[in-house]
Amino acid sequence: MEDNIIKEKEVKPRNRDNFLIKQRAFVKLYLLSWIEQGRPYGKEMLEDFYKTFKQFNYKPNHSEVYKGLHELLDDGIITRSRIIKEGSKRQELKVYQIANMDEARRYKNQVKEDLDRSIGLLNWAVRDNF
Amino acid sequence: MEDNIIKEKEVKPRNRDNFLIKQRAFVKLYLLSWIEQGRPYGKEMLEDFYKTFKQFNYKPNHSEVYKGLHELLDDGIITRSRIIKEGSKRQELKVYQIANMDEARRYKNQVKEDLDRSIGLLNWAVRDNF
DNA sequence: GGATGAACAGTTTGTTCATCG
DNA sequence: CGATGAACAAACTGTTCATCC
Numbered sequence: 001m002e003d004n005i006i007k008e009k010e011v012k013p014r015n016r017d018n019f020l021i022k023q024r025a026f027v028k029l030y031l032l033s034w035i036e037q038g039r040p041y042g043k044e045m046l047e048d049f050y051k052t053f054k055q056f057n058y059k060p061n062h063s064e065v066y067k068g069l070h071e072l073l074d075d076g077i078i079t080r081s082r083i084i085k086e087g088s089k090r091q092e093l094k095v096y097q098i099a100n101m102d103e104a105r106r107y108k109n110q111v112k113e114d115l116d117r118s119i120g121l122l123n124w125a126v127r128d129n130f
Numbered sequence: 131m132e133d134n135i136i137k138e139k140e141v142k143p144r145n146r147d148n149f150l151i152k153q154r155a156f157v158k159l160y161l162l163s164w165i166e167q168g169r170p171y172g173k174e175m176l177e178d179f180y181k182t183f184k185q186f187n188y189k190p191n192h193s194e195v196y197k198g199l200h201e202l203l204d205d206g207i208i209t210r211s212r213i214i215k216e217g218s219k220r221q222e223l224k225v226y227q228i229a230n231m232d233e234a235r236r237y238k239n240q241v242k243e244d245l246d247r248s249i250g251l252l253n254w255a256v257r258d259n260f
Numbered sequence: 261g262g263a264t265g266a267a268c269a270g271t272t273t274g275t276t277c278a279t280c281g
Numbered sequence: 282c283g284a285t286g287a288a289c290a291a292a293c294t295g296t297t298c299a300t301c302c
Contacts, residue, residue: 018187018188018189018190018294018295019153019156019188019190019294020150020151020153020248021150021252022271022272022273023149023150023272023273024272024273026149026255029255029259030255030258030259032259033258033259041284041285042284042285043283043284043285052254052258053251053254056247056250056251056254057148057247058148058149058251059148060148060149060273060274061273061274061275062284062285062286063273063274063275063286063287064273064274066284066285066286066287067273067286067287069285070286091281091282091283091284092280092281092284092285093283093284093285094284094285108259108260112256112259112260115252115255115256116256117186117187118150118252119249119252119253119256120186121183121186121188122151122245122248122249122252123249124182124183124186125156125159125160125245126242126245126246126249128160128163128182129159129160129162129163129238129242130238130242141290141291142275142290142291143291144273144274144275144290144291144292148273148274149273152292152293152294153293153294154293154294171263171264172263172264173262173263173264190294190295191294191295191296192263192264192265193265193266193294193295193296194294194295196263196264196265196266197265197266197294199264200265221261221262221263221302222263222264222301222302223262223263223264224263224264261302262301262302263300263301263302264299264300264301264302265298265299265300265301266297266298266299266300267296267297267298267299268295268296268297268298269294269295269296269297270293270294270295270296271292271293271294271295272291272292272293272294273290273291273292273293274289274290274291274292275288275289275290275291276287276288276289276290277286277287277288277289278285278286278287278288279284279285279286279287280283280284280285280286281282281283281284
């Protein structure tokens with residue numbers, strides 16, 4: 001106990017539940033649904049985003065998708081395994097499966113609430129201003 | 131032209147029109163509508179936000195409101211004047227008026243488009259994932 | 261203390277660089 | 282070059298500090 005200097009965490013946490021749903025949560029919601037449905041890998045899901053949202057001018061970048069996948073992994077909601085891409089070049093891919101179905105469902109429901117809240121907020125603004 | 135070193139701007143601009151509408155635009159939309167309707171001042175509009183969005187758990191902070199007002203001023207869409215608050219303490223307030231009605235309308239329509247796009251995006255996610 | 265304004269700081273997310281086959 | 286991952290940096294916005302009645 002000599003002159004140990006205890007460095008306290010000095011980060012002040014911020015107000016969170018504020019304006020609209022965050023992109024990360026939105027992306028993770030789609031990732032979960034797609035993983036439930038089959039065994040797509042990261043790049044493929046990125047392109048699914050492009051297709052799905054072309055009409056809305058929304059194009060998430062690859063980092064956002066990978067960060068979403070990593071968070072779901074860290075939270076134990078999905079697991080990952082390696083496979084060799086069919087076809088030719090012994091390209092390695094990472095594919096995903098749901099690890100904890102209850103957690104997955106819980107997370108999706110939570111995102112659903114934030115989605116509904118956000119939609120309500122935006123519709124309210126249309127009603128109030130137009 | 132001796133050894134003048136010309137410092138070039140090295141900031142790389144980013145892709146903008148991406149995910150959802152930004153809080154700043156959302157706030158400015160309400161500010162414009164309220165200013166059109168009367169002569170409210172900053173603090174009062176902040177409290178109007180609290181009342182309007184209590185049900186959505188959304189509570190913008192005062193800086194966001196003032197920054198929105200300053201941007202509208204800088205863009206010449208509104209003007210500002212000083213008045214003494216009725217009642218007592220010779221408290222000074224800043225009140226606002228529309229300066230350029232065409233620009234105001236143009237801005238609101240632009241925000242409307244982004245609102246609609248955002249609502250579409252979120253509804254799409256509900257449809258796809260639930 | 262009420263209102264306004266500005267500096268500062270934490271978070272989110274887009275861009276760039278690195279690695280591996 | 283295709284896929285993945287991580288470091289870095291810009292943009293956004295929440296918190297704190299300053300000022301003026």
